[in-house]
Amino acid sequence: MPKFYARRRLGFLAAFTGLIASAGLLNGPAASAALPTPVSAATARTYLASLTVATENRTGYDRDLFPHWITQSGACNTRETVLKRDGSGVVTDSSCAATSGSWYSPYDGATWSASGDVDIDHLVPLAEAWDSGAGSWTTSRRQSFANDLTRPQLLAVTDNVNQAKGDQDPATWMPSRTAYHCTYVRAWVQVKYYYDLTVDSAEKSALQSRLAGC
Numbered sequence: 001m002p003k004f005y006a007r008r009r010l011g012f013l014a015a016f017t018g019l020i021a022s023a024g025l026l027n028g029p030a031a032s033a034a035l036p037t038p039v040s041a042a043t044a045r046t047y048l049a050s051l052t053v054a055t056e057n058r059t060g061y062d063r064d065l066f067p068h069w070i071t072q073s074g075a076c077n078t079r080e081t082v083l084k085r086d087g088s089g090v091v092t093d094s095s096c097a098a099t100s101g102s103w104y105s106p107y108d109g110a111t112w113s114a115s116g117d118v119d120i121d122h123l124v125p126l127a128e129a130w131d132s133g134a135g136s137w138t139t140s141r142r143q144s145f146a147n148d149l150t151r152p153q154l155l156a157v158t159d160n161v162n163q164a165k166g167d168q169d170p171a172t173w174m175p176s177r178t179a180y181h182c183t184y185v186r187a188w189v190q191v192k193y194y195y196d197l198t199v200d201s202a203e204k205s206a207l208q209s210r211l212a213g214c
């Protein structure tokens with residue numbers, strides 16, 4: 001092959017490879033959510049077996065009973081802290097609000113460049129927690145649950161995906177990205193186990209089924 005055409009071919013391949021990489025197809029997403037690593041599938045199965053099965057009860061639920069987005073450090077509240085943790089190249093102003101950055105949503109595989117397009121999901125929803133035993137907690141414990149940065153409970157995701165999830169459990173809702181299912185159910189069980197929450201029968205069956213494939 002003449003050197004001229006060889007150089008053109010190499011130049012084209014380099015440009016094409018760069019394009020793929022910039023799109024995140026070779027190196028993964030530009031920003032990847034940093035959910036605290038959940039327990040293993042084996043541990044999750046053990047935890048799940050120990051959870052009490054009970055009918056859910058939403059009597060008296062109000063989202064305001066779970067004080068959330070409390071101050072975590074300096075001017076940063078819980079939402080702003082998770083946005084910085086889960087984003088890439090996040091820039092904040094003096095009040096800790098994210099002014100730029102990139103956020104990859106592991107639920108649907110979308111990447112966003114505006115923090116307004118991102119919600120912080122309570123992986124185990126507040127209403128689900130109430131249904132499962134949090135109704136008897138103190139306000140302080142509910143606040144800890146709603147702002148828990150230690151367990152795999154808070155995650156930056158696409159806002160309308162989070163809104164579509166609502167208060168559903170894994171029996172009726174799972175992330176559209178099947179690659180995230182194992183992480184999701186492992187995290188769900190860990191949070192329920194740590195907070196001594198119950199599961200209903202359909203929820204337990206769904207979790208058992210998902211964990212069996214992990």
